[in-house]
Amino acid sequence: MQRVDELDLYHLNWDEPSFAADPYTEFDKAREKHPWLAKTDTGYAIFSLQAIRDLMGNDDNLRPSFDGIAEIMECKGSPWGRFCEEQMIALPEREHRVLRDTFAAKFTPRYANNLRPIMRETMERLLSEWVPRERIDFEEFSSYYPVAVTAQMVGAPLDVIPGLRQSMEVMGLAFSMDKTLVPQLDKAFLHMDGFAQDLVATRRANPSESDATDLLDIILDAADDGGISDRQLFDMLIFLFVAGYDTSKNVLTYMMHLMTDHPDIYERCADDLDYCRKVVEETLRMFNPSSAFRFTSEDITYRDVLIPAGTMLFFNLNVSGRDPQAFDDADSFNPDRQIDPARRHVAFGLGKHMCLGQFIARAQLQEGIHLIAQHMKQPHEAGEKGWRPFPGVWGIKGLPIEFTPA
Numbered sequence: 001m002q003r004v005d006e007l008d009l010y011h012l013n014w015d016e017p018s019f020a021a022d023p024y025t026e027f028d029k030a031r032e033k034h035p036w037l038a039k040t041d042t043g044y045a046i047f048s049l050q051a052i053r054d055l056m057g058n059d060d061n062l063r064p065s066f067d068g069i070a071e072i073m074e075c076k077g078s079p080w081g082r083f084c085e086e087q088m089i090a091l092p093e094r095e096h097r098v099l100r101d102t103f104a105a106k107f108t109p110r111y112a113n114n115l116r117p118i119m120r121e122t123m124e125r126l127l128s129e130w131v132p133r134e135r136i137d138f139e140e141f142s143s144y145y146p147v148a149v150t151a152q153m154v155g156a157p158l159d160v161i162p163g164l165r166q167s168m169e170v171m172g173l174a175f176s177m178d179k180t181l182v183p184q185l186d187k188a189f190l191h192m193d194g195f196a197q198d199l200v201a202t203r204r205a206n207p208s209e210s211d212a213t214d215l216l217d218i219i220l221d222a223a224d225d226g227g228i229s230d231r232q233l234f235d236m237l238i239f240l241f242v243a244g245y246d247t248s249k250n251v252l253t254y255m256m257h258l259m260t261d262h263p264d265i266y267e268r269c270a271d272d273l274d275y276c277r278k279v280v281e282e283t284l285r286m287f288n289p290s291s292a293f294r295f296t297s298e299d300i301t302y303r304d305v306l307i308p309a310g311t312m313l314f315f316n317l318n319v320s321g322r323d324p325q326a327f328d329d330a331d332s333f334n335p336d337r338q339i340d341p342a343r344r345h346v347a348f349g350l351g352k353h354m355c356l357g358q359f360i361a362r363a364q365l366q367e368g369i370h371l372i373a374q375h376m377k378q379p380h381e382a383g384e385k386g387w388r389p390f391p392g393v394w395g396i397k398g399l400p401i402e403f404t405p406a
């Protein structure tokens with residue numbers, strides 16, 4: 001048995017801008033030194049699908065690692081600093097469990113399916129505005145979709161969408177650890193907070209008719225039943241918007257990037273919603289914006305490596321779908337590939353914090369690509385694309401495309 005700090009591991013410099021454009025070559029180099037572990041400036045990266053499944057899927061000895069962030073960013077007690085430490089994903093185990101149990105029962109596949117008409121209506125409205133332009137930044141276009149769907153799900157008026165989107169673009173930079181961003185983060189958070197408080201106050205003053213309840217009613221009922229405070233309720237509403245925003249946008253943007261190289265698959269998406277399910281799953285295997293970070297709360301021994309308590313671990317969910325040990329021909333996009341259930345992608349995480357919005361996200365992406373493929377014909381890339389930082393919420397930054405409107 002060896003301690004993790006005695007191993008000769010590859011050092012991943014993922015803060016380098018070039019890393020985001022092609023992390024796969026770097027992870028290949030890491031794999032040459034060790035089958036599942038690499039070093040980073042602040043901890044260790046776990047990148048093989050099997051190791052992620054084994055360690056994150058049994059996460060009793062792990063805890064979230066948000067506690068140091070407000071200190072590093074020197075914003076303890078500021079509006080954003082408080083949210084950062086008290087948001088659902090950062091809470092200590094017992095408090096997190098109460099909140100998660102309160103909401104998890106509501107976020108079912110059935111509920112997500114009931115939202116499909118709202119998703120279709122939202123995408124159709126967006127397409128009618130953007131399709132006549134023929135040349136667009138697809139990332140910007142897709143950024144309006146998740147925020148508009150979530151706004152509709154909670155019965156918010158459509159005029160709140162641009163302001164929420166702008167605030168979430170700022171909050172998406174939160175984990176870059178850049179202290180100079182704190183004033184902007186505070187402002188963005190306060191904007192979202194004002195929106196959440198107004199929304200709840202308006203609904204409480206004007207309750208929905210019993211046959212027209214929406215996600216906000218469900219959250220309000222669940223909060224009342226679970227003894228959730230108003231502060232937690234506002235934070236939860238904000239977190240739902242934020243958690244579903246750049247994750248969904250970046251996956252949809254990457255899906256279009258794949259489609260420009262696979263015109264036959266794209267055409268099939270226009271005709272066959274069922275096929276879109278396979279396309280979405282294969283996209284989530286090929287690309288995923290998220291990684292998860294944790295501290296070990298006790299010593300862990302895994303495959304003869306001792307990881308001491310207090311070690312920071314990064315779970316690279318974002319590249320685990322390209323693991324050559326888990327998938328044949330991992331870099332090729334094949335929605336019809338047969339996947340062994342034990343080797344499904346882990347785009348939505350595993351364990352205690354596994355994504356609550358996964359069924360909503362999947363339905364949203366399926367409905368989205370089905371309608372986009374019907375209206376943006378023969379898309380091709382029409383300019384340079386950039387990349388968002390690899391740590392945090394990774395993805396394409398700016399995807400100029402041209403297409404024929406239909």
Ligand code: HEM
Pocket residue numbers: 088089100239240241243244245247248251288289290291292293317347348349350352353354355356357358360361
């Ligand atoms: C393609 C889109 C999405 C991806 C890839 C994604 C991915 C993830 C991942 C990996 C986690 C776990 C993070 C960790 O363990 O540290 C997570 C948590 C979460 N996600 Fe998502 N997500 C997506 C969309 C959504 C949507 C649309 C919503 C809400 C409507 C949502 C709500 C949540 C919530 C509430 C949590 C925290 C759960 C907890 O702490 O118990 N997500 N998501």
